[in-house]
């Protein structure tokens with residue numbers, strides 16, 4: 535029987551890495567991991583060495599060839615059972631009034647177009663094998679306005695809409711599609727946030743702390759495992775917007 539593969543995009547990132555590590559722990563012997571990175575192959579190879587049975591796929595998912603290469607690499611090793619769309623960018627973090635078309639296009643290509651066409655590619659392959667689970671990594675920033683990040687917010691709001699749409703379209707084929715929406719998480723993406731802003735955000739959370747990458751990974755795994763949840767967006771934000 536072909537091996538069931540869990541593909542994690544952005545596995546070299548703070549959240550993707552935690553998701554990959556948790557899947558390896560919870561599904562050891564049941565799922566092999568495809569660890570995707572864009573260009574930090576060395577970091578991905580190092581992660582692969584710590585997760586037995588995993589393999590690395592480097593691809594720019596903003597391009598159609600990169601997305602196809604990821605699916606082809608998975609099909610060469612087995613069949614796609616799980617897809618976690620964790621790759622993403624948030625910069626340049628421009629407000630709407632200063633937004634440039636090239637930065638808008640880039641953010642949309644990585645955060646929206648890539649997961650959209652990966653859901654299409656992997657969704658069809660998953661239906662062909664009788665089922666699967668997809669989890670998209672959105673953001674609580676999809677739901678409110680603050681300084682900057684206009685394109686980023688829009689990309690994540692649209693990703694949540696597509697999560698529901700694909701849940702509807704793939705459900706009869708046994709494929710569930712959900713999203714997690716983290717609040718602020720300490721990762722390379724947020725490393726340049728000024729301390730004053732960080733403290734303001736932390737103080738605004740009901741739990742007076744941030745969610746960790748491991749907490750986001752737990753929520754992702756819950757959505758992979760629970761066979762009655764599809765079309766959901768699960769916030770993991772330590773109570774940021776209550």
Ligand SMILES: NC(=O)c1ccc[n+]([C@@H]2O[C@H](COP(=O)([O-])OP(=O)(O)OC[C@H]3O[C@@H](n4cnc5c(N)ncnc54)[C@H](OP(=O)(O)O)[C@@H]3O)[C@@H](O)[C@H]2O)c1
Nearest residue numbers: 544546547548549572573574595621622673718719721723
């Ligand atoms: N950190 C937060 O506070 C936070 C909050 C809410 C939601 N999120 C979302 O969570 C996800 C992961 O974020 P993170 O904080 O873990 O970010 P991160 O540490 O900066 O990691 C980003 C990942 O995306 C990959 N990537 C970037 N551009 C790519 C492209 N064109 N094609 C393929 N892969 C690409 C990177 O690959 P390389 O390493 O090879 O460059 C890296 O693995 C993102 O979707 C982000 O929007 C983050």
